[in-house]
Amino acid sequence: MPRVSEFFGITISMYYDDHNPPHFHAIYRGAEAEVGIDPIGIIQGKLPVRALSLVLEWAALHQAELRSNWLRASEHRPLSKISPLE
Numbered sequence: 001m002p003r004v005s006e007f008f009g010i011t012i013s014m015y016y017d018d019h020n021p022p023h024f025h026a027i028y029r030g031a032e033a034e035v036g037i038d039p040i041g042i043i044q045g046k047l048p049v050r051a052l053s054l055v056l057e058w059a060a061l062h063q064a065e066l067r068s069n070w071l072r073a074s075e076h077r078p079l080s081k082i083s084p085l086e
Contacts, residue, residue: 002073002078005084007058010028013027014073032045058085
C-alpha cells in the first residue's frame with residue numbers, strides 16, 4: 001500500500017485497484033480508518049478523536065491532490081507524495 005503522506009505518527013496510504021467510493025487509509029497506533037475524499041468523512045473504521053481531527057483537517061487542505069492520486073491509482077500510475085500537516 002503506497003504511502004502518500006505521514007504526519008504526527010499518522011500514515012496516509014492508498015491501494016491500487018481499491019473499491020469505490022474514492023478514499024484513503026489513515027493508520028495511527030494500530031487503529032485504521034477509510035476516509036472518503038469527496039465528501040471528506042469516515043467510511044469505516046476508527047481513529048482516536050485527536051488523530052481523526054488531524055486527518056480530516058489534512059484531507060480538507062489536500063482534497064484536490066487526493067482526487068488526483070485516486071485517479072492515478074486507478075490507472076496503475078505512481079502516486080504523488082502529499083505534504084504533511086505541520
